[in-house]
Amino acid sequence: MDRECVAAIVPINIGRDPVERLASLFDLHYDRLYRLSRRLVSSTDDALDLVQETFLKAARRPNSVPRGFADEEAWLVRVLINTARDQWRKTSVRTRTDNPGSLSATETRSPEAALIARTAVWAALDSLPPRRRAITVMYEMDGVAVSAIASLLGISAITVRWHLSKARRALAQTLGVYTGEKQ
Amino acid sequence: MKIGELLREADPLQHEEPYPSADQRKASRQVVLKTASNAMGPARITLRPAMIYPAVLALLVAAILARAWSPSVVKVQAAVSFEIRLAEDAPGPGLRAAKVSGSDRTIYLHDQAVVSNSDIESARVVQSPAPSRYYVEVKFDRRGAEKMLRGTRGHMDRPLAMVIDGKVVGAPTLRSTIGGSALITGDFTKAEAERIANGIR
Numbered sequence: 507m508d509r510e511c512v513a514a515i516v517p518i519n520i521g522r523d524p525v526e527r528l529a530s531l532f533d534l535h536y537d538r539l540y541r542l543s544r545r546l547v548s549s550t551d552d553a554l555d556l557v558q559e560t561f562l563k564a565a566r567r568p569n570s571v572p573r574g575f576a577d578e579e580a581w582l583v584r585v586l587i588n589t590a591r592d593q594w595r596k597t598s599v600r601t602r603t604d605n606p607g608s609l610s611a612t613e614t615r616s617p618e619a620a621l622i623a624r625t626a627v628w629a630a631l632d633s634l635p636p637r638r639r640a641i642t643v644m645y646e647m648d649g650v651a652v653s654a655i656a657s658l659l660g661i662s663a664i665t666v667r668w669h670l671s672k673a674r675r676a677l678a679q680t681l682g683v684y685t686g687e688k689q
Numbered sequence: 690m691k692i693g694e695l696l697r698e699a700d701p702l703q704h705e706e707p708y709p710s711a712d713q714r715k716a717s718r719q720v721v722l723k724t725a726s727n728a729m730g731p732a733r734i735t736l737r738p739a740m741i742y743p744a745v746l747a748l749l750v751a752a753i754l755a756r757a758w759s760p761s762v763v764k765v766q767a768a769v770s771f772e773i774r775l776a777e778d779a780p781g782p783g784l785r786a787a788k789v790s791g792s793d794r795t796i797y798l799h800d801q802a803v804v805s806n807s808d809i810e811s812a813r814v815v816q817s818p819a820p821s822r823y824y825v826e827v828k829f830d831r832r833g834a835e836k837m838l839r840g841t842r843g844h845m846d847r848p849l850a851m852v853i854d855g856k857v858v859g860a861p862t863l864r865s866t867i868g869g870s871a872l873i874t875g876d877f878t879k880a881e882a883e884r885i886a887n888g889i890r
Binding site: 533574 | 692693696697698699700702704705707708709714717720721722724725728815816821869872
């Protein structure tokens with residue numbers, strides 16, 4: 507090996523006891539799911555609830571969770587996004603379409619201006635459908651490659667790029683005042 | 690400023706704790722595991738005669754398919770030597786001292802490996818939560834899975850050494866038994882992970 511290799515071994519797919527397996531699933535995937543969840547909803551509490559609801563779905567249907575790290579991770583991510591989508595649909599359209607563009611941007615990068623910009627970005631992200639938002643945050647914030655997102659969500663790379671393009675266009679429309687691309 | 694930069698600057702994980710607290714995690718874990726225990730219940734399947742023939746047929750088809758597929762998992766000479774050994778934190782009779790790569794830690798290896806290359810059915814690279822870092826998922830064959838389950842069952846809260854090419858690359862403390870498969874996590878680039886995954890089969 508070119509450089510010193512340091513690794514840990516994590517048990518997965520353990521035993522036959524569903525509770526034991528769920529404990530392993532939880533320990534192995536909780537952090538990753540939380541990070542995605544936090545970027546999909548507007549508060550820490552909502553993010554914690556969303557991750558817990560995802561694992562509760564796995565707890566109620568243990569046999570539907572596939573075996574193997576990559577497959578079970580993909581299953582959990584899809585369930586999390588679908589759960590977020592269900593909640594998103596219940597949210598009133600008015601709440602989602604509060605016009606973030608109405609917030610005025612200032613040229614200076616003061617803490618207040620940065621906070622206003624962040625608020626505007628979050629409002630703009632809230633208007634995206636959850637799957638598109640998940641693809642956008644995985645790509646833009648987490649640096650996950652298009653091909654990896656595609657295999658995680660079970661869709662083609664072309665579809666991932668299409669979602670990214672649609673998201674960028676929608677965000678540019680509402681955030682143009684901050685990017686200087688469009689008012 | 691571009692959209693991507695704007696998004697990264699607004700990333701909530703840049704401005705708050707990137708992970709939940711241990712208490713939050715523990716509370717959520719308890720709720721989930723309690724639900725799982727309740728959901729298990731005394732599930733029973735009553736097999737009606739009409740269900741037996743399709744079940745037998747499905748088993749036969751599965752057996753034929755398994756035979757047909759077996760050539761694809763024929764093992765070749767491993768290019769990377771891989772072993773999992775039980776280990777101890779203190780010296781003892783029959784134990785061999787070994788340094789853990791990347792640390793000053795010394796552990797004491799049992800003389801027999803629990804599993805080695807010949808017990809692996811497949812290995813593949815999977816993306817880690819961190820960008821550009823990869824893990825290796827190892828699936829043991831039936832004999833290997835039984836060896837892992839037996840070997841790790843009586844070794845809780847003691848170290849388990851992973852030995853690649855003669856070097857102890859990790860010696861985590863065993864917190865639960867390991868059965869059919871395991872994940873080798875580490876700071877691997879894709880090339881390193883591929884080398885391990887391709888080499889240990």
